[in-house]
Amino acid sequence: MTSDGPVYRAPREWTRLHAVSPLLGGWAVLGIVLAYVIHQRLPDWVAGDEGGWDFFDQFPLLGLIIAAALGFAATLAISVWQWRRTEFRIGDDAVYLRHGIVTQQQRQARLDRLQAVDVVQPLLARLFGFAALSVQVAGGEGSSVELKFLRLGDAEALRNEILYLAAGLRSGEAPPAPAGGEDDAGGAGASSLRDLAADRARAFERPEDVLTGRERVRTAVAAAEEREVYRVPFGRLVLSTLFSGPAVFVVLAPLTGILATVFLKIDVLGGVLAAIGTSLFAIIGALGALLGFFWTRINGGFGFTAALSADGLRLRHGLMETRRQTVPPGRVQAIRLHQPLLWRGQDWWRITLNVAGYGATDEAVSVLHPVATREEALTAVWLVLPDLGEPDPYGTLGYALHGTGAEGGFLASPERARRLDPFQWRFRGVRATERALLIRRGRWSRELMIVPHERTQSLGLTQGPLRRSLRLANVEVHSTAGPVTPVAAHLDLDDAIALLDAQAARAGEGRRRQTPEQWMTAVGLAPAAPAGPSASSAPSAPEGDPHG
Amino acid sequence: MSWYENAAAPWVPVSRRLITARLVPAGIVFGLLVLASLVVALAVGEPWLLLLSVAVLAIGAWVAWVIVRQVTAHAWAEGEDDLLVRKGRMFRSVTVVPYGRMQFVDVKAGPLDRALGIATVQLHTASPGTDASIAGVPAEEAARLRDRLTTRGEARLAGL
Numbered sequence: 001m002t003s004d005g006p007v008y009r010a011p012r013e014w015t016r017l018h019a020v021s022p023l024l025g026g027w028a029v030l031g032i033v034l035a036y037v038i039h040q041r042l043p044d045w046v047a048g049d050e051g052g053w054d055f056f057d058q059f060p061l062l063g064l065i066i067a068a069a070l071g072f073a074a075t076l077a078i079s080v081w082q083w084r085r086t087e088f089r090i091g092d093d094a095v096y097l098r099h100g101i102v103t104q105q106q107r108q109a110r111l112d113r114l115q116a117v118d119v120v121q122p123l124l125a126r127l128f129g130f131a132a133l134s135v136q137v138a139g140g141e142g143s144s145v146e147l148k149f150l151r152l153g154d155a156e157a158l159r160n161e162i163l164y165l166a167a168g169l170r171s172g173e174a175p176p177a178p179a180g181g182e183d184d185a186g187g188a189g190a191s192s193l194r195d196l197a198a199d200r201a202r203a204f205e206r207p208e209d210v211l212t213g214r215e216r217v218r219t220a221v222a223a224a225e226e227r228e229v230y231r232v233p234f235g236r237l238v239l240s241t242l243f244s245g246p247a248v249f250v251v252l253a254p255l256t257g258i259l260a261t262v263f264l265k266i267d268v269l270g271g272v273l274a275a276i277g278t279s280l281f282a283i284i285g286a287l288g289a290l291l292g293f294f295w296t297r298i299n300g301g302f303g304f305t306a307a308l309s310a311d312g313l314r315l316r317h318g319l320m321e322t323r324r325q326t327v328p329p330g331r332v333q334a335i336r337l338h339q340p341l342l343w344r345g346q347d348w349w350r351i352t353l354n355v356a357g358y359g360a361t362d363e364a365v366s367v368l369h370p371v372a373t374r375e376e377a378l379t380a381v382w383l384v385l386p387d388l389g390e391p392d393p394y395g396t397l398g399y400a401l402h403g404t405g406a407e408g409g410f411l412a413s414p415e416r417a418r419r420l421d422p423f424q425w426r427f428r429g430v431r432a433t434e435r436a437l438l439i440r441r442g443r444w445s446r447e448l449m450i451v452p453h454e455r456t457q458s459l460g461l462t463q464g465p466l467r468r469s470l471r472l473a474n475v476e477v478h479s480t481a482g483p484v485t486p487v488a489a490h491l492d493l494d495d496a497i498a499l500l501d502a503q504a505a506r507a508g509e510g511r512r513r514q515t516p517e518q519w520m521t522a523v524g525l526a527p528a529a530p531a532g533p534s535a536s537s538a539p540s541a542p543e544g545d546p547h548g
Numbered sequence: 549m550s551w552y553e554n555a556a557a558p559w560v561p562v563s564r565r566l567i568t569a570r571l572v573p574a575g576i577v578f579g580l581l582v583l584a585s586l587v588v589a590l591a592v593g594e595p596w597l598l599l600l601s602v603a604v605l606a607i608g609a610w611v612a613w614v615i616v617r618q619v620t621a622h623a624w625a626e627g628e629d630d631l632l633v634r635k636g637r638m639f640r641s642v643t644v645v646p647y648g649r650m651q652f653v654d655v656k657a658g659p660l661d662r663a664l665g666i667a668t669v670q671l672h673t674a675s676p677g678t679d680a681s682i683a684g685v686p687a688e689e690a691a692r693l694r695d696r697l698t699t700r701g702e703a704r705l706a707g708l
Contacts, residue, residue: 456649458673458677458678459643460678461644462640463640478677478678479677480674480676500552504629508646511646511648
């Protein structure tokens, strides 16, 4: 990956995004219009009602084409205008973005609040070698900065530089540039079309890399060396999706229908046909939702790879839209391992996590492992929590995943909880290790939630009238918005109170010794060596070494 | 009745003026409801419809009782490292918020609150689950509490 062509330098002055952005971004609007038209017209068309076309019959074909062209031109013009008004720059402390046609907004993502940096490539952008960069910072909805679009190499370089700065390495210590990098300081907009074409031609010498989102690009600040930890085989992903509630529904619904027809002499088919006749659109909607579920699972989990680097966790996945996520050390707020009933045979687990920047909006972004074997599940927990604070972490996790009652040192629900919780009470359990709180629950579909002590935001103790009559209480651990909401339910009141106090003390202890926000400034990780922690067994190439 | 006894710091009960602040809007709502039911009863002319008014009145009295019980159960305590908020009688809860986790503090007071000289102090952490609002803090105490919390938060500030 030596230099031919200009090397990207992250802009310190206000800079526009790549000139092609309006072309890549504007399609969503057309899609929405199209979807709306289809949504409005589909029932008529399906019903064979010629009236559905009346609207179009009023106009000559040429008029329609002109209208479409005008609409397209208007959309494009607005996109271009928006693009012209959108500028970004990075400083030592923050990434700045200003945009807006009528009212200008300026947004800054403070690097000391950085939670994750994602390089996102929708299909169209991927084919042409572009990517959006999304910088997630703590601070609620809408505090993230999205830069769409940059050339893939530029986006990756920008990500590396942002991570470099956020890690506590000042720009004075010079993110090293390869030789010849200095002569071109033009940034994204300046790269010529010919360069781009040449770049693409090179990339498509290995089309499978482009399509799976593994394309390697040249960047000014080298990415931290990474070591792959696990990769999800496609076969397992498909199987796991088939062993899911919606899939079972798809199989069982017609089966029950047939059985009912044969044995109970119920005219199910007639009923179904009548239902279809009356509400075809509702049924199409339901099917769409079902397909949507499969699609989300397959699309999100396709080619899922997790790796470890000095900059933290790197996740890469996606079929249509690939996403390369980097979550720096100490940004994972909570983990949830979930095993649906049908996955018990294979002992598979789906692992999701809370990261402050991701929030609760997109579940696919908060996945640590779409379908893990037991081994991989333990590895995934280790990725986030290298030190569980236990002499025998795997034994403890074993009890956490499969144990019942008080075995393995868990604090279990007392038997009188049975009246409130007849099925699960024996499977509920809480245990605090040195570094994290483990909360276990679920009889048929099992669940384990892990919250590192230093990530505890606040704690709650709650009790309603029913629990009060049984002297039970819940202990809640408040985590950031996300798929994990850890609650230890139905504990004995005295146990719960003791747990609350102990947990508050442990959280305080955890905060005192937590890794600093600027993870490279931790003791032993001197800023002079941006290559990565020496503890990592990965062959850490000295990427801080300037070539010039 | 044993519930969370806080050994580290004494509970500070919220101002009893909060009872008034909550009774007034409830009183207005129930007053209007009683009035409406009376009007209906008189307009229809069926005397048994007056039972409706009595029922509304009874519910109103129960609500008033609940308000009094809730306010007397509401308290906060400033511990060494955490702020504790206690609330509720029937559905009771204790929330423990470490000062170092505090993102910002809100002090809010509506017109009625201002007239009564009380305010609501609310702590926000990075978690939407944190329900740490203290209603009915005397106004000047609210400002002091906010400043104290902010100072302590800055002293113990930790990342997320």
